[in-house]
Ligand SMILES: [Zn+2]
């Protein structure tokens with residue numbers, strides 16, 4: 001079995017939704033400033049940015065996964081390896097089944113935050129939801145204490161036969177945020193990443209320098225909020 005482990009940031013926003021970095025800037029940044037082998041562009045409710053990034057992939061030595069962060073009725077859901085855009089405003093179950101129809105990977109991002117799917121209900125509802133929803137992975141957010149806790153939750157789910165993998169993503173809305181949270185997987189390619197998720201061996205990690213990035217975010221937050229408001233307006237059906 002492949003003993004090389006690589007990093008993937010599976011949650012990145014661009015100007016195609018509420019991020020502040022353009023796709024070509026993201027590609028350059030990943031190539032020159034990070035050691036990521038795979039990235040997923042996961043804009044809100046659109047595949048445009050991800051498809052654009054995919055079209056530039058051959059110019060670089062890392063791979064791009066086409067993803068979308070979909071605003072379902074009960075919160076955000078990430079689909080990876082998508083071919084067709086999934087509309088906002090569907091139920092969580094419908095959203096998840098549309099991802100499965102395309103043979104995509106379902107990740108529940110920031111599951112316990114406000115816009116996360118288990119947000120208002122917390123951990124108890126989480127256990128219930130695990131039984132009802134066939135998702136592949138739980139995103140472990142870019143903060144170290146949470147990371148440790150959520151990696152343990154994922155390990156427990158695995159032990160209980162629930163089959164949940166842990167993935168990490170930065171949820172970067174700024175260039176400098178890219179790679180701050182990432183998924184460690186066995187192998188080097190997007191296909192390896194996928195099988196590593198299927199084998200439940202991925203782990204979430206956070207890069208040092210999180211505080212610096214948090215400060216930058218604080219500085220830019222009004223702008224990001226405005227962009228988010230714009231995006232939510234746009235995906236209201
Ligand atoms: Zn989100």
Ligand SMILES: [Zn+2]
Pocket residue numbers: 011013069171
């Ligand atoms: Zn996001």
